[in-house]
Every structure is written in C-alpha cells, then in structure tokens.
Amino acid sequence: MKNIGLGIDTTFDDTSIAILQGKSQILANVTLSQYKDHEEFGGVIPERASRKHMEVINPLIEEALKQAELTFQDLDYIAVSNYPGLLGSILIGVTVAKSLSYALKIPLIGVNHVEAHPYANFLLYDDMSFPMIHLVVAGGHTLLFHASNHFDYEIIGRSVDDAAGECVDKVAKMFGYPMPGGSVVDRCAMESPSDKYEFPRPVLHQNNYNFSFSGLKTAMLRFRQTQPEALQDESRVLSSFFQSIVDVLLHKTFKAAQDLKIDKISVSGGLAASKKLRLSFEEQTQEKGITLFYPPPPLCTDNAAMVACLASYKFEAGLIDDLNLRAFANLS
Ligand code: KG4
C-alpha cells in the first residue's frame, strides 16, 4: 500500500481537493474559490456556498485524479473536514466523502479544519518536533495550541469575540473593499509606515493567551467618524490598524512560548498569508532564538492538502471513522 489519501475541504467558501501520498508528497491540490460568487452580497451567503460546492466538487475530484495520474482504485483512504464552518457546506464534503468511502470500501477519516491548518507546515518541514506552539489565524478563528504530539494538544488561547481575520475583513469592508480584504490591508501594511495613528491593542497585557478584536473594529468605526480627514491617508491608517493586530498576535504567541518554555512556533491559517505578519514573525523568532515554521501563502489559505496531511497521521495511527461521521458548525 502506498498510503494515498484523497482530502476534501468544503468548510467555508473554497472547494478544495487534494491527493497526498505518504505524509508529504502532494500529488494534486486543487482549490476553487467562490470569492466572485459572493462579491455582490458583501459576504458569503451560506445557501449559495453549499450549492456552489455541490456543483464543482465532482469535477474537482476528477481534475485532482487526472493531475495525480491516478484512478479511484489507487486511493487508500478518504479524508474530510467535518468541522468547524458552514454546516450546509461541510455536509456536501462529508456526503461525498462517505459515498466514496462506502463505494470504494476504504477508510473514512474526519478532520477538524482548524487543527488541520498547522499541517500545512508538517507537509513542508521534516524537522517539526514536539512540543510546539501553533498559532492558527484562520478567517473565523484565532487559536493558540500547546501541542505535545499529534492529536495531543490543548487549546490555550482563542478569540473570545471577532477573530483577527474577521476583524481585518470587516475593517477592509468599512473602507469599501470586497470581502475578504486581508490582502488589501496587508499591501497597505507593507507599503506604508504603521506608526502614524494609534489603535488599541486589545487584551495585550491580560495574563492569558486569549484574543479579542471586536473592540479594535469598533475603534476603527469611531476613528472614521471622528477623524474623517485622516481617511485621505487610507494606506497609513490601515497600516497602523494592522500593526495592532500583528503586535497582539506576536505578543500572545511569544508569551505562550516563554511561559511554557517552548522554542518552536508554527504559524498557519489564511491571515498568515500576510507578508507583514510573516516578516514580523521571522524577525522576532530570530531575535529570540526560536525556530519558526511558516507555510507559503497558497498553503496558508484553505486547502485540502493540509486536511489530507493530518489524516495521513490519523490513518497511520488507526484513527478511522465510520459512516456515522457527523458534520458540525462549531469548534466545540
Ligand atoms: O484560513 P482561511 O483561508 O479561511 C478560514 O478557515 O476561515 O482564512 C481566511 C482569512 C481571511 O480573513 C482573509 O482576509 C485572510 O485569510 N487572507 C489574507 C490573505 N489571503 C487571505 N490576509 C492577509 N494577506 C493575504 N494575502
């Protein structure tokens, strides 16, 4: 057996299919973004997202098999993200995964989408070792994990209201940019100085690892009302705003590493595609003598290769699901 897995991710507005051999050989990783389908509504419409997943999932599976030069008979297991995300969207992926597992008589492996994000790093680096701190900055979740081993981790910090990505997207929307606005804000952060305007750094000095970004979003709303003239200086305003997010993410992650005496940090999730965040982590981990694992942008945003990678470790450990696998919207 070559341990070839097919991964499926339909948790939000991207349909992604990957084929992985062993733990790290990506034979195919195809993603179709629905970004354009929701643009006119200013946000993702759940029913529309489910319909789109349904429309494209089978052709994408065929495309992935074609790229990998394989047939269904070559697959050893099927992996699928079964939470968290939009329930209707996840159900499409889970239903297809169950059908394939049943028809091909191969194991089905359910995967937690946010737990899968750090596996973008496991795909790339063979010197990852435990214990380590994972910072996951996905659109809907900002999480800090203290990982002792695969499947043995504790969530030590989480966003108690808006996640960092969500806050960035909402602020970009206030400035008239289409969702998701992370890349626009990041471009401003790279092009303009970040010290002209002062924005709050929420819960920075609380003695825990939690995050809270809704106050920062409100601060921007107030800033726009009270300092309308500053909006001419949009790039510097957005750069100063993003600096607050970067400072909080770095502070909390390094605090966790220092308190727990851990010298390895992995960063992942869609917001990690930010050049500014990457450079800030690179600079500070170097200064502090910490080893950083950070994936390239296409593996930061949602993709099924990370899902198949986490599943490959589960497959090896015999952590297999059955056709009763359920879909969940929430993380817990
Ligand atoms: O992980 P992800 O693709 O989806 C979820 O699991 O939610 O994360 C989406 C987030 C959004 O907030 C989006 O604005 C952000 O990732 N993002 C970026 C970039 N590309 C996507 N943020 C900064 N720079 C980018 N290039």
Ligand code: ZN
């Ligand atoms: Zn994600």
